[in-house]
Amino acid sequence: MRKRLMIVMAGASLLLAAVPVWAHHAFAAEFDAKKPVKLEGKVTKMEWINPHAWIHIDVKNADGTMTNWMIEGGTPNTLLRRGFTKDSLAIGTEVVVDGYQAKDGSFRANGRDITFTDGRKLFLGSNNANEGAPYQEPEKK
Amino acid sequence: MGSRLFASLVAATLAAAPIFCQPTRAPKALAAKAWTSPRTADGHPDLEGVWTNATITPFERPREYSQHLVLTDAEVKAVEQEAAESRVDRPPPPGDPGGYNQFWFDRGTTVVATRRSSLVIDPADGRVPPLMPEAQKRQEAARTYARMHPADGPEDRSLAERCLLWGTAGPPMMPGPYNNNYQIVQGRGYVAILVEMIHDVRRIPTDGNPHLAKNIRQWMGDPRGHWEGDTLVVDTTNFTDKTHYRGADENLHLIERFRRVDPDTLLYEFTVDDPTAFTRPWTAEIPMTRSTGSVFEYACHEGNYALDDILRGARREERQGSR
Numbered sequence: 001m002r003k004r005l006m007i008v009m010a011g012a013s014l015l016l017a018a019v020p021v022w023a024h025h026a027f028a029a030e031f032d033a034k035k036p037v038k039l040e041g042k043v044t045k046m047e048w049i050n051p052h053a054w055i056h057i058d059v060k061n062a063d064g065t066m067t068n069w070m071i072e073g074g075t076p077n078t079l080l081r082r083g084f085t086k087d088s089l090a091i092g093t094e095v096v097v098d099g100y101q102a103k104d105g106s107f108r109a110n111g112r113d114i115t116f117t118d119g120r121k122l123f124l125g126s127n128n129a130n131e132g133a134p135y136q137e138p139e140k141k
Numbered sequence: 142m143g144s145r146l147f148a149s150l151v152a153a154t155l156a157a158a159p160i161f162c163q164p165t166r167a168p169k170a171l172a173a174k175a176w177t178s179p180r181t182a183d184g185h186p187d188l189e190g191v192w193t194n195a196t197i198t199p200f201e202r203p204r205e206y207s208q209h210l211v212l213t214d215a216e217v218k219a220v221e222q223e224a225a226e227s228r229v230d231r232p233p234p235p236g237d238p239g240g241y242n243q244f245w246f247d248r249g250t251t252v253v254a255t256r257r258s259s260l261v262i263d264p265a266d267g268r269v270p271p272l273m274p275e276a277q278k279r280q281e282a283a284r285t286y287a288r289m290h291p292a293d294g295p296e297d298r299s300l301a302e303r304c305l306l307w308g309t310a311g312p313p314m315m316p317g318p319y320n321n322n323y324q325i326v327q328g329r330g331y332v333a334i335l336v337e338m339i340h341d342v343r344r345i346p347t348d349g350n351p352h353l354a355k356n357i358r359q360w361m362g363d364p365r366g367h368w369e370g371d372t373l374v375v376d377t378t379n380f381t382d383k384t385h386y387r388g389a390d391e392n393l394h395l396i397e398r399f400r401r402v403d404p405d406t407l408l409y410e411f412t413v414d415d416p417t418a419f420t421r422p423w424t425a426e427i428p429m430t431r432s433t434g435s436v437f438e439y440a441c442h443e444g445n446y447a448l449d450d451i452l453r454g455a456r457r458e459e460r461q462g463s464r
Contacts, residue, residue: 029291031238032238079245102454103453
């Protein structure tokens with residue numbers, strides 16, 4: 001029991017060294033940790049670009065007005081390798097975003113956690129991080 | 142860990158058949174079967190294809206593993222299990238805006254095939270040697286400057302944020318958070334490596350011509366390749382002062398070795414030789430695995446809104462006096 005615990009603990013410390021620190025530095029410069037946002041809205045556009053994909057959503061404010069937010073994501077290349085395309089997130093889909101607002105005060109936030117309204121994560125398929133999986137043409141309806 | 146287990150690990154490592162004729166470096170798992178690489182038209186080993194270097198093996202060996210060169214089966218399982226469990230979305234620590242969902246990342250799921258406990262293999266403790274005092278001072282000065290001027294202008298941000306050059310492209314080529322893909326193409330008198338992050342091509346002449354004159358500097362250095370048996374050896378010099386790979390300077394002399402050890406494995410090894418930056422040369426080994434997919438375009442410059450946001454955010458904080 002003790003030996004197994006030691007292996008697991010050793011494994012954990014083996015991995016801590018692998019997490020890149022650079023990523024957090026850039027996010028901290030772009031987004032304000034003191035301005036958390038929780039947004040619910042309909043997708044109006046999917047910007048399928050590098051270095052970051054941006055999901056545009058129309059969010060209804062408390063006063064009934066509408067604001068279009070841009071939510072920053074990662075690289076679309078990873079999603080493409082998992083079999084998702086630009087059209088996988090249909091216009092009009094309702095999503096919930098947990099993130100932080102941009103430091104410049106604009107209606108931009110990082111998509112720290114993006115889910116459907118029922119809590120399911122977006123872009124989940126197999127969790128097989130097989131970089132370079134063959135790109136599959138989406139099925140024509 | 143018991144001394145008996147440690148002794149058997151050492152014995153296993155030393156018993157491994159050498160690949161580069163240096164017994165302490167030979168990966169036991171990969172040397173198991175003799176295999177001859179197919180050849181290109183000019184008789185050299187065929188290294189062509191798309192290769193990926195994604196791995197969960199850490200670059201440097203954690204201190205607890207200081208003499209522990211190779212992981213046991215149980216440890217590999219535990220480490221890979223731990224990695225799988227870490228790929229779960231979690232709220233960030235307080236004061237940290239966090240990043241993105243795990244579905245955006247592609248760091249790999251397995252340790253390297255050799256099961257080494259770190260990618261650094263020399264020095265023997267698996268850790269990068271210390272920097273020379275001048276290099277250390279330079280790094281500290283850069284850090285101090287960055288604290289005081291985090292975003293006066295684009296030049297204060299990293300080359301990666303500016304979409305100029307990604308740290309993982311190097312050279313040397315390093316695993317990163319995603320898009321860990323490289324395509325090798327061989328022609329007569331050159332080998333070319335297309336790097337996905339962020340759309341660089343390293344064109345490596347193998348025609349025997351010497352390096353560029355010393356006053357000509359290139360951001361990815363000036364490479365020259367030659368074959369030693371079945372190993373492609375790439376010698377790169379003439380770096381600029383714009384990149385500092387782990388503290389290296391423009392005197393960096395990088396030696397990379399590529400050898401295809403089985404149909405799906407390209408053994409990549411690099412030695413950092415930079416006497417003005419590091420107290421001694423050091424070496425890392427990263428087995429690369431064949432990918433069945435393509436390199437996708439990473440047109441970093443096409444929508445780099447993030448850099449705008451960072452600069453505007455800094456200007457706003459200045460106006461508000463919050464910095």
